[in-house]
Amino acid sequence: MQLWQVSLQKAPLVGAFFFSWVVNGHAEQECSTESYDEVATLQKIYDGDTIRLTDGRKVRLIAINTPEMGHVERPEQAYALKARETLRSFFSQSRVVKLKFGKEKKDRYQRLLAHVFTQDGRNVAAQLIRRGYGFAIAVPPNLWSSECYFSVEQVARQANRGIWSHPNYLPKKASEISREKTGFQIVEGTITSIGESKKSIWLNLEKQFALRINRKDLRYFENTPILALKGKRISVRGWVSFYNGKFRMSVKHPAMLKVLGLKVLD
Secondary structure (H helix, E strand, C coil): CCCCHHHHCCCCCCCCCCCCCCCCCCHHHCCCCCCCCEEEEEEEEECCEEEEEEEEEEEEEEEEECCCCCCCCCCCCCCCHHHHHHHHHHCCCCCCCEEEEEEEECCCCEEEEEEEECCCCCHHHHHHHCCCCCCCEEEEEEEECCCHHHHHHHHHCCCCHHHHHCHHCCCHHHCCCCHHHCCEEEEEEEEEEECCCEEEEEECCCCCCCEEEEEEHHHHHHHHHHHHHHHCCEEEEEEEEEECEEEEECCCCHHHHECCCCCCCC
């Protein structure tokens, strides 16, 4: 019997896999820390989730994905400019940047991966998420304070702030995903079948849309009944790509996926 099947037997289906965390309601203290790995100086802000330090290093903020600025291929997304300008405002008085690195310190573009704080200790990603200018994301192994980020997002969603009030960011049906709707998306659909390959578990939705769970990430799904998802309608967030005639999304952590129409138990 395989590892992912063993773990499924231990975990009952308890509704949504989305974390149900209590919101603390204190914006100044949200997702804070008393220890930092480095103190640096900010030079440039590219967008809502990427900055550059005076020594030339680029930093990708952990736990948040903000709307994209305009590029040659794509127009600027709604709230992209607002996210960037809000991030700039956090450093209007001081360019001091406090960094808390992730367990994985760099991404594939060789950018530093870090939680970013102002000189007075405000977590800027949490502040952007609270205002509705970014999505909370969980990308292992950089999971420090994930519970906090998602709980802050819940505040923004309930208040319909920013992206949560804009039609462009409404969940897309898996059957409606097209080549023009790749990139970061929230997708809804019904899991019609579950398969496996040497390296991955595949959750297949309608119209050639598949969710991929890499076997190396199965340890994060230890309490997630993956097999029980067949026939369930789910909502999942992440980056959609198109490969070999099929739309795909990698799901690395259960915080990025929830079952629709079921209550989360405390």
